[in-house]
Amino acid sequence: MCSEDKQRLETLWVWHALWLTRIDAKIAAVQPRQAVAFRRRHRVTPPGGAKGTPGVYVGRVLVTGEAYDATHRANR
Template identity: 55%
Template structure:
């Protein structure tokens, strides 16, 4: 049935050890991938919710507000802070620029700023 295997005990034991080493390597890789996937899932579940509105901050002293964005805007830079709906409306009504991509002024009905 297994005629392709060597006939002597020494070579069979060598093959068995070699294959056992490979199975151990494969099992180690499987365990690492499972752990990474579990960590990613835990990270997705524990990720804080995106804020509804965000103000982009400028560079320099006091980091003045530059632009208002929706919380999920893809054009949002790295310097920003979350704001509530009322503050976002107040900033837009006060003349702060609205992002041209997510258009928070349209979403907040602040069109005559």
């Protein structure tokens, strides 16, 4: 192998290392954004409904809405 070939291979090796560093940095920047998007797409629906209405289980019945409080249960 002549010295010219060796120089070219070393140059290619340096460029390769630089590109791998750039690619790794971009992957590291994208992963948190993708994790947030994944959690948003796979969010579990709360038991009160799709809008996230607060729900409270009273015995066997699910009571939802903001108007419910402990006095309703005591007055039955």
